[in-house]
Amino acid sequence: MTSPIMSDAEVRAAxxxxxxxxxxDLERLVRIPGIAFDGFDHSHVERSAEAVAELLRGCDLDVRIVRSGGQPAVIGTRAAPPGAPTVLLYAHHDVxxxxxxSLWESDPxxxxxxxxxxxxxxxxDDKAGIMAHVAALRAFGxxxxxxxxxFVEGEEEYGSDSLERxxxxxxxxxxxDVIVIADSANWDVGVPALTTSLRGIVNCFVEVRTLDHAVHSGMFGGAVPDALTTLVRLLATLHDDAGDVxxxxxxxxxxATVDYPQDRFRAEAGLVDGVSLIGTGRITDRIWTKPALxxxxxxxxxxxxxxNALVPAAKAKLSVRLAPGDDPQRAYAAVREHLTKHAPWGARVAVTLEHDGAPCVIDASGPMFDAARDAFRTAWDGTExxxxxxxxxxxxxATFQEMFPQAAILVTGVEDPHARAHGPNESLHLGEFARVCAAEALLLAKVAAAAGRGR
Structure with a gap:
């Protein structure tokens, strides 16, 4: 006979x-500089994958390190008890x-x-996500x-080029049956959240050329446009006077209709006094469901x-965030057409795509989402x-949605508005991390209970 599902109190104590x-173990992972970007020592990414694999073996999982032309990922599996569902837990080990x-207050x-x-x-981002999975497994034994x-990926920060393969x-x-993606954020310290939409992305380069070689700025300036001034004028066309794309x-x-007070948003963004916000509409629309560039x-x-010479060519990297429901290929074509059409003074403009990614919308209804909300409510002591x-x-x-259309996809995370992921002085709120770990373990128990009620 299988053991009865642990009570909420037993799970939290465990x-x-x-x-x-x-x-x-989280601190040991943080000490490994596993950066998958070109130009970095990828032996550290290998070390990171090995460390993750060791952690998963310690949880009695069957573990493989896999790759498909990119950086190593780790897959660990443990069969379901009879009649129980299977939950996929995602995180990534690269950074x-x-x-x-000089902007870090301590060694990163x-x-x-x-x-x-x-x-x-x-x-x-996202080693705490890995350890939240490990914490839940250790709690249940x-x-x-x-x-x-x-599934712990090894090149998420570098674009997940090999992930689909x-x-x-x-x-x-x-x-x-259920997919938990632990790579998002909570609404605030003390307020848990489920992510139900994410923007897509188009990263591209635009290069402007006005000369075939540099020339004296005094001898030719005033009649010949330099490429840097031309590029600046071109980039200025990407937004209107209000700051909308x-x-x-x-x-x-x-x-969503969640209220995001402007003073809180300014403080969390670190906006300098006197600088205005850009764009129009609700703040949540501007940062979640409208394009940004x-x-x-x-x-x-x-x-x-x-x-003192006129620059013959200049190049910029653009990042375009796409509203949920938009199509990356169509969006890239629109950006390319805009840049080509608005070339100042007949300058030559070349636009090239670096990478893109689809946005997504999740229908967060049904028994598994109810189980997740119940787990969060319990872990955060009644906070809705x-x-x-x-x-x-x-x-x-979007790839998971396409490949596993019957699975409920729960996007959770360990970050809070002060985590500064991707920036200097990235940090994890340790109190929230404890709640995240409890919430994930509770989620597994509640998913099993919900599946049992459905049989």
């Missing part, structure tokens, strides 16, 4: 018992580059606790009420090295969870 070891080290790969937060690259498949190659092993053909829709970088002479959108992109969710 998670609390495991938390010290979970935190120690973002650290950027300017040496975890440090300050004021109840654990600082370090990947502490929140040999009383796990569901089957589990853990991996999913196709291991589709049978990954088949599941001015590219024709991009979709927009209304978002940002210039991420420009290739041009550095100010300290720039000669909210449904939110996310302005960021997790394009592979």
């Amino acid at each position: 998670v609390a018992r495991e938390l010290p070891g979970v935190r120690a 973002q580059p650290v950027g300017d080290l 790969f040496e975890p440090v606790e300050r004021d109840g937060r654990l600082y370090g690259r990947g502490a929140a 040999d009383r796990l009420p569901v089957g589990v498949v853990i 991996l999913l196709a190659e291991h589709r049978d092993a990954l088949a599941s 001015a590219v024709a053909g991009l979709s927009a829709r209304e978002g 940002a210039v991420l970088g420009i290739d041009a002479p550095a100010t300290g090295e720039a000669p 969870p909210v449904d939110i959108g996310i302005g960021g992109s997790i394009p592979f969710i």
Whole structure:
């Protein structure tokens, strides 16, 4: 006979018992600089995959390290008890580059606790997601009420180029009734959330050329347009005077009705005093369900090295976030047409795609979503969870939806508005992490109970 499902109190006590070891293992993961971007030492990504595999073997899972032309992913499986559902638990073990080290208050790969937060690259995004899965498995031990498949990706931050191939190659092993993607955020410290929509993404480069070589700025300036000035004028056409994206053909829709006070939003964004917000409509619409466009970088002479010469060519990297329901290929075509059409002074404009990803909308109704909300409510001591959108992109969710159309997809996360994922001084709120771990373990028990009631 299988053991009865653990009570909520038993689950929470078991998670609390495991938390010290979970935190120690999280810190060990944070110390591994597993960056999948070109130009970095990918042996650290290999080390990271091995460390994750070791953690999963310690939970009595059958574990494989797999790849399909990209960085290593880890798959761990444990069969379901008779009649119980199978839950796929997703996270990723690679991290973002650290950027300017001078902006970090401590070594990004040496975890440090300050004021109840654990600082370090990947502490929140997404090594805490991995450890939330591990915490739930350790809490149940040999009383796990569901089957589990853990899929830990190794190049999510670099675009997940090999993910679709991996999913196709291991589709049978990954088949599941519920998919938990632990790579999002909660609404606030103390307020849990389910993510029900995410924007898509189109990253591209635009290069402007006005000359075949640099020329003297005094001898030719005033008649010959330099490429950098031309590029700046072109980039300025991408927004209207209110700050809304001015590219024709991009979709927009209304978002959730969650109230996001402007003073809270400004504080969480770190907006400098006196700087206005851009765009129109509710803040949640602007950041969740309307397109956004940002210039991420420009290739041009550095100010300290720039000669008195007209620049012949300049290049910018653009990031376009797409509203849920938009199509990345159609959106890229619209951006390319806009940039070509608005070329100042007849400059040559070349636009090239770096990568794209589909947005998604999740119908968060049904017994498994009810189980998730119940788990959150219990872990947060009665606080009601909210449904939110996310302005960021997790394009592979659309792939999961297509490949496993019958599975309920629950997008959860460990981040909060102060986590600073992708930026300097990334951190994890340790109190919220404890609640996330409890919520995931409770979720597994409640999914098993819900499935049992449905039989």
